[in-house]
Amino acid sequence: MSFQQLYYTSCEHGLSPSAGFQFNAVSEQVSAETRLRVEGLAGYEPPRSLAESDTPELLARCPVNLCHTPDPQGGATTLCVRYVGRDSARRFGNYFAHALYNEGEFTPDSGGLLAIELWDSPVWTARVAETTEIPELPAPLPRGPLSPRSARAFLRAHPHAEQLPALLAAVFAALAEDGSVVVIDDTTDRIAHWFAAVSYLLPPPLARTLSFATYLFRPTRSRLHLIGTVPGAQPDFGPDDEESYTVFDFSAGRFPEVVPTHHLVRLLTRIGVGAIRSVWSWTAEYTHGQERALGDWHAPVAAAAAAGGTELTDADIRAVIDWLPGAGHLGPRRAAVAADIHHTHRDLDDDQLAALSAAAETGGDTALHHELEGKLHQSRIRAYVTGVENAPGPVPITHPTERERATALWQRMLGEAANSRQQVRLLLWAVGARLAPPPELLTAQSLDLARALLGSSGAGPGLREEVAHLVHTLPEFRAGLATAAQEVLDERGGQEQLFAQFPATLLSERDLGERPRLLEYYWRAQAERQPARTVGLLFRILEVRGQASPDAELLRGLWRQPSPAWTYEEATEIARRLPSDQPVDEAVAEWFDRAVKQEVRDEEGLRACLVLCDTLTAPGRDAWLRAVTRECVRTTLQLDTALREATEATALARAFRIPQIDAWAAPRALKHYRLLPAMLRLPVDPARLRTEIGEFGFSLADGYLRSVYQAAVTSDRGHVDGVLFSQVTGVIAINYERVPLPLAHVEIVRGLRRHTAEHWRYEDLDRLARALRPYSARLADEYQQHADNRLGRVKKWRRKLTQRRPSDGPRPEGG
Template identity: 80%
Template sequence: MTGFQQLYYTSCEHGLSGSSGFQFNAVSEQVSAETRHRVESLAGYEPPRSLVESDAPEQLARCPVNLCHTPGRDGGDTTLCVRYAGRDSARRFGNYFAHALYTEGEFTPDSGGLLPIELWDSPVWAARVADTTEIPELTAPLSRGPLTPRSTQAFLRAHPHADQLPALLSAVFTALAEDGSVVVIDDTTDRIAHWFAAVSYLLPPPLARTLSFATYLLRPARSRLHLIGTVPEAHPVFGPDDEESYTVFDFSAGRFPEVVPTHHLIRLLTRIGVGSVRSVWSWTAEYTHGRERTPGDWHPPVAAATAAGGIDLTDADVRAVLDWLPGAAHLGPRRAAVAADIHHKHRDLDDDQLATLSAAAEAGGDTALHQELEGKLHQSRIRAYMTCVPGAPGPVPLTRPAERERATALWQRLLGEAANSRQRVRLLLWAVGAGLTPPPELLAAQSLELAHALLGTSGAGTGLREETGRLARVLPEFRAGLATAVHEVLSERGGQEQLFSQFPAMLLGEGDLGGRPRLLEHYWRAQAEREPARTVDLLFRILEVRDQSSPDAELLRGLWRQPSPAWTHREATEIARRLPVDGPVDEAVGEWFDRAVKQEVDGERALRDCLVLCDTLVAPGRYSRLRPVTRECVDVTLRLDAALREATEATELARAFRIPQIDAWSAPRALKRHRLLPVLLRLPADPARLRTEIGQFGFSLADGYLRAVQRAATTSGRVDEVLLSHVTGTIAVDTERAAPAQAHLEIVQTLRVHIAQHWRSEDLDRLARALRPYDTRLADRYQECAENRLGRVKKWGRKLTQRRPPDDPRPEAR
């Protein structure tokens, strides 16, 4: 049983000091000197100035009463009731009587369950000195005063500033955490005590027992208690330095702090109300772990207890409980009960919150609730994924057979809710990702139905295309259904040859079409359009499926659609090599070879490919299949190519290219354009033929040839016999027989001048000898140039030999 030591402190004639004055009038036997010192420090009292000379009983009754309580930091609580007594025995004003109680424990249920503030106006308090210096201890329970939760609730309902209670409670929470002080000003200390009672009831009981307070102090700024009361007559003053340490609520004047942060716990407690909160605190004890300190610590267990008591929670309260549940292992089986309370009263939770409740139900051993929540969670997740809710999580594998069975049943129900093809695709993806086990016939039927719907889809968006592609990769039943749907469309409707080039038939592969030759052919045609480099190979795969040796015109046009229905040289070469040598060939093949041979040759690489094709086509068994005009083109092309490789003299080679087919066919033109001129310059020329036949080269060839000769003659340091033969025939051109163009005559004249001015004498001498059979005068002129140049060289040599060596001792000739 808890005991309370008593102490009387006042100004009297008889007490422990042995003389008159302020002293302990009487104390219990076990009171220590430390306790006396503590009580003496708390017992001081100053009445408001207007009440200092109170003497009559009615005047003294108007004086503020100070109920003061301090919990001991090292154990033991001290509570005092201090009243103004007016005059002392010497008839001097300023006396007061303090009755103090001290207990080694604290105000706990063992002490009767009362809070220190409930001793306000209790009959336990004495107001007169004792006749002896020793007074007995009191035992619990102590007599309560008139303050109760009901009376405090009635006080709040009548007070005009009751709406300040949340701010006041928040300020007290802060004061407890930061060792600050809250000052309450009201007209009477009885009203102040009611405010203190409201706060004490709403505080968590462990925190309420640590609250220090005084219902009246004349100078609040001199105290560091948590709650300090005073009356307007005291005219309390707080300096600028006190603003951070003291939060003032002046209920008398209606002046309050501008902003006091209010935690959701405060809102919950004040919504519960002082009249009902004690029951909630008794429930809350079953949800706490004993280490709660801050409002954030207390909020979840209070909210959980409140929910269990049938009181509605706000969204903020629910979030607090859900954030707290995963770590609330101390609840044990009660964890599932909390999850049930939240689930049954809050049906609009999101998936994350449902997952938290499900885990709590499982941890608490409530299998039925866990399964119910898992079902709801699966349904929510599947529906969100199916309807493309942004951020919706994808499926995760279900490892437990029972879970898979329940999820499969749910999945089957949701099939009826799918509003479009994309939702059905996503449902099938969910089934695969979650490892569901729907009946095979249902899966096959759904896949076929979806495939039919998708084949009629036009303008499918990126999301549907990507997801359908993923479904085709992971679900064989869908690919089989898609192949069946494509086959049915091709069988029922004509003009669908390009179906495999459209979404989603392009998702099928060869393995999906085995045993369906018609589908394979259409598939390969579509593949040829997407991958032109494979067209020849795909042609022969189609021929193999058809059991044919040669393609017809329709097949060729179907495979080579873009950019024009024709083979490249390389494709024609490969086809020529792969076609059977002795079997029948459709006449369309000859037409396509003709177009391939005669197509435009652009560049040296294309020319090489064309020559390879021509060489391939002249092989036995192939040549006979060509059209006559194609054979002629191939023959001319190969003959000119052979002339380029086998000619020994330039003009003879040039004469070989003077045939009408040069202008008619691309390959001969390409040989002339790309190869003739370089070969001409590498071969020696017969000047006699060259000077008379150059005009027959044609303007383009003659122009290129003359400029090439000019370039070689003006840039080459060494004049070999091949170059000399070309220069000789060029500058000795027979203007009457060859009749060159004026531009070419200017090139010839420029070349003649350059040679005369820049060639070495020995090269001029060789040129003169070569020219003499064709143009004696021109030969004489170059001979003269050679001699003049040689003469200058000789004269320069004689000058060099006549110069005196630097070490010659003879005097310099004047």
């Protein structure tokens, strides 16, 4: 994102052929429409007392106009207009307007800034450009000194801070009704602080639509939402302006008599500017994106505030409870909202408790749902069908007459059932009492109930349990449920999740054996619940379809979460089970491509990736792959072979110097996890290492040099094997004056030279001197000298040890 710039002032040189007010300079892409908009916003009149300001001190006292106007197409124009006194002809009245314009969303792409936070930003200038073309500015723009903290400090110190709720309410009204709010204060800096406080308290989507100007000499000539001015200007508000302009004169202490203040406004100001940004970030989790009016925002903000520990008023609580039944977008969070309200407010009435109970149930909080249900009046539970609480369940009726009466009663109550649960209980009663209603009636009622249940949402635990019992005890209902599921698929598309929903989950493969389409959707739901079975279920679906290869739709339907992709293990199993002598759908090639190229997270993943690559090279399978995927597989296996069969370290490093290392995940993982350990196990050709270390790349060279150094340090008192000896020789022999190395690596080489010279045994130093001679006679001589010195010190030490050995005392005569 970048911002087009425009400079507008009275000058001699600019886009106009003559001197005067004109655009001094603009960015290349600025349109005529943008210039026209900026020219209309850039006008400036200083207060009369400051009109002849021409010293820096007087000019600094002139009001500054930071003006911001979003446009309906999504762009935004922002200007900083400063009074500069005289123009080139020495006439007073000149001003300089520096404008920014962007065609996209202003706030999100500019680093999260609100437009008012550009107040006193270092981005603004008042200097005429030497050329007529100036560059665009990249985002993010540097913010000025305004922040929630500074706005809070300003409010605490202002004598009229209690007017903030009325000011915020007036701005809400201006946004809704295209009105204007005028703020008068002693300086434009104070006005900017008022604007900042309002901007922070507004819902972020509304704050981005707020237009404002921190200073206008004649406010009545503007229809911006927020307009600032100072006492020395000319407000000129007449009787006809009362409906269009709401004036807050903080300088004179004059304010509107009555400003309707919504409960949301009171809640926002009670939260305060300092804490509101956290609440807005929480509120985003409670909104559905269609909030417009004050009432739309009240409940989400109150719910977020309650979660953060803010005390709610009765009006806030009513708003949240009234909102919960329709807040299906919350999902499980609906139960969390109910818990926040319930745990902090214990004086709710039954209707409110019932609403919270429903929210807890649909949100999945069974414990809270049961707790709330226990507080409701016991009259909610009256009878098994229409009786009292804890009424006994049905018992078998054996007498023919009684059975006949019971059947008649049952049929009569069918028409009185108010909901699916009563219908379920009626059917369970028929089964438990062993009634014998007409088979066609029982079948019809079972099918009607199944249709109703499939079309419902939010079934509670009790109904789920009863329906599950009904499915296992009434064959007619079980058959009706399968028929209803088939009807849903036949009548409406997009029902892939049918068998992930209640009560279709109660059906089994046995119920769907004669319905191939239902069976497929059942298996899809099984795959979502049991991801480990997904590959096996894929091939069962292919068998039912009579297909050899899956298509893109089937793959996306089976692998839905967390992203539509195969693991290495899944891709390997699929590759082995697909017939290698037959072509596959284009989607399969795409999924294999994604599987091969997915990021390798650890060594275990790398092993699985290598198994997949090896599997895909089998005859016939490589034909499934795209050319670039085949190349990736081939390169991966070649590098794996090189790791296992290499005999010299620098040759192995050279094998990994291919462009695909950075482009493909598998080769990159081989380099990351296995290259350095493999090189450290191999001898090195010093002649190659001393010249090729610069081509290793920083990470590999750093790891190799540090590992060789550490190994040399730990071998001080032991035997230096041939592999380590060759590695140390190669590192010491590096001519870092010719081979460009980072300073850190030069220090490692120097450190290794010092350490071996000071700590290695004579024998190893002597070997090292001989090994270094073909590459550097100077180094060889130095190490030979160190070896000779070490040998001399050893001889002296042995001589001293012999002299210090205690005497055995005088020997006896003849001894």
